[in-house]
Amino acid sequence: MTEFSSIIQNVSRFITLTEEEAQLFTSLLRTQKVRKKQFVVQPEFVCQYRTYITTGALRSYFIGNDGQEYTIALAIDDWWISDFTSYINQEPATLFVEAMEHSTLIQISYQNEQALYEKVPQFERFFRIHSQRGAAAIQKRMLWSISKTAEERYEEMQKKYPQFLQRFPQYVIASYLGMTTQFLSRIRNRKIKG
Amino acid sequence: MTEFSSIIQNVSRFITLTEEEAQLFTSLLRTQKVRKKQFVVQPEFVCQYRTYITTGALRSYFIGNDGQEYTIALAIDDWWISDFTSYINQEPATLFVEAMEHSTLIQISYQNEQALYEKVPQFERFFRIHSQRGAAAIQKRMLWSISKTAEERYEEMQKKYPQFLQRFPQYVIASYLGMTTQFLSRIRNRKIKG
DNA sequence: AAAAAAAGTTAATCTGGTTTAATCGTTTTT
DNA sequence: AAAAACGATTAAACCAGATTAACTTTTTTT
Numbered sequence: 001m002t003e004f005s006s007i008i009q010n011v012s013r014f015i016t017l018t019e020e021e022a023q024l025f026t027s028l029l030r031t032q033k034v035r036k037k038q039f040v041v042q043p044e045f046v047c048q049y050r051t052y053i054t055t056g057a058l059r060s061y062f063i064g065n066d067g068q069e070y071t072i073a074l075a076i077d078d079w080w081i082s083d084f085t086s087y088i089n090q091e092p093a094t095l096f097v098e099a100m101e102h103s104t105l106i107q108i109s110y111q112n113e114q115a116l117y118e119k120v121p122q123f124e125r126f127f128r129i130h131s132q133r134g135a136a137a138i139q140k141r142m143l144w145s146i147s148k149t150a151e152e153r154y155e156e157m158q159k160k161y162p163q164f165l166q167r168f169p170q171y172v173i174a175s176y177l178g179m180t181t182q183f184l185s186r187i188r189n190r191k192i193k194g
Numbered sequence: 195m196t197e198f199s200s201i202i203q204n205v206s207r208f209i210t211l212t213e214e215e216a217q218l219f220t221s222l223l224r225t226q227k228v229r230k231k232q233f234v235v236q237p238e239f240v241c242q243y244r245t246y247i248t249t250g251a252l253r254s255y256f257i258g259n260d261g262q263e264y265t266i267a268l269a270i271d272d273w274w275i276s277d278f279t280s281y282i283n284q285e286p287a288t289l290f291v292e293a294m295e296h297s298t299l300i301q302i303s304y305q306n307e308q309a310l311y312e313k314v315p316q317f318e319r320f321f322r323i324h325s326q327r328g329a330a331a332i333q334k335r336m337l338w339s340i341s342k343t344a345e346e347r348y349e350e351m352q353k354k355y356p357q358f359l360q361r362f363p364q365y366v367i368a369s370y371l372g373m374t375t376q377f378l379s380r381i382r383n384r385k386i387k388g
Numbered sequence: 389a390a391a392a393a394a395a396g397t398t399a400a401t402c403t404g405g406t407t408t409a410a411t412c413g414t415t416t417t418t
Numbered sequence: 419a420a421a422a423a424c425g426a427t428t429a430a431a432c433c434a435g436a437t438t439a440a441c442t443t444t445t446t447t448t
Binding site: 062064065066068070072084085088089117121124125127128129131132133134135136138139140141142143145146147148178 | 256258259260262264266278279282283311315318319321322323325326327328329330332333334335336337339340341342372
Binding site: 343344373374376377380 | 434435436437438
């Protein structure tokens with residue numbers, strides 16, 4: 001039972017590791033504590049790490065030319081988050097990744113990830129499956145962001161991720177759902193009154 | 195110079211294959227000709243193949259509860275297309291994948307892909323990188339679909355994928371860009387007149 | 389080559405969601 | 419404990435893009 005037990009469990013959903021492999025893996029990781037409102041990734045800087053959340057809550061968002069915030073992803077305990085585009089291409093980020101709570105993170109650097117592939121090739125599989133699922137999730141999200149009304153999107157979130165509604169402030173939820181805080185507020189009110 | 199030379203080249207952007215490995219790979223593929231308007235994937239049926247387009251043009255789309263078509267992806271020569279969610283989870287598809295031109299395809303079945311991973315583990319890497327890039331592309335697309343106006347989206351497409359504008363009919367372009375054909379028509383006209 | 393079907397255009401009307409703005413909690417900072 | 423900053427609510431005015439509908443052009447079928 002170490003600080004890494006939860007990430008090992010997360011990885012073990014898709015691949016099986018020997019004791020030595022697991023040790024090799026964790027030797028390439030670093031843990032990080034971040035305080036609420038701290039940034040893990042910022043535009044212009046290259047995203048150096050894949051980030052796994054041991055405990056806490058983070059979000060990624062970008063700021064459009066209009067100055068508006070667009071929340072891309074929400075993530076809590078046992079989820080991964082990054083600006084993957086920046087990370088995989090090792091190019092400057094376009095997103096912010098911000099802690100919404102004091103959080104404990106586990107990170108792997110791009111360099112160490114490449115080394116990991118050499119030493120424990122199984123991780124090619126892990127990150128393949130991980131990326132495939134990520135791609136599927138983003139696509140599903142895009143699908144409903146274009147085909148559903150604001151109210152339907154909110155209902156879907158209530159049903160599918162009720163924890164998120166409690167853990168993130170409403171302006172973040174609104175921005176994740178692609179609507180203004182004012183409109184979200186109206187929907188919530190409409191629903192209470194019937 | 196075989197029917198498979200273009201897919202081998204495509205794969206070789208990310209991994210290096212020996213002659214034997216390449217042969218093993220192609221032995222697990224099948225080629226397929228489809229006529230315009232034919233479906234390669236249909237809702238309710240499990241998507242059996244990853245599809246690479248040797249020559250031709252396809253699109254994937256789904257039909258919302260409102261009966262509207264939402265185009266998810268456009269793909270031409272040397273691109274991959276599928277309902278990846280259905281394929282990777284081997285669950286019923288939600289998308290149509292339809293040929294927009296007579297096309298020549300190369301496909302790998304789910305079974306054969308699993309066998310390929312055993313025999314040529316490098317493909318774990320190929321499909322990892324492939325999925326990562328796919329995820330990044332979908333995310334980029336979602337980003338601009340939520341943060342740009344209809345006119346900006348059209349301009350971006352003109353700049354980035356001018357070939358697509360010539361190869362796909364306008365109702366497909368409009369649906370890909372998330373607007374009605376009427377509105378796309380208005381934009382095009384507005385731009386010609388200045 | 390005619391008929392039918394599919395794709396594209398134009399314009400008036402309408403609407404889901406934004407903008408603006410004012411008010412009222414509720415945290416955070418000092 | 420006061421002040422400041424932040425977050426949430428409410429309501430009126432507004433707008434980007436949808437809807438409806440009538441028409442033209444192009445493609446496909448017979």
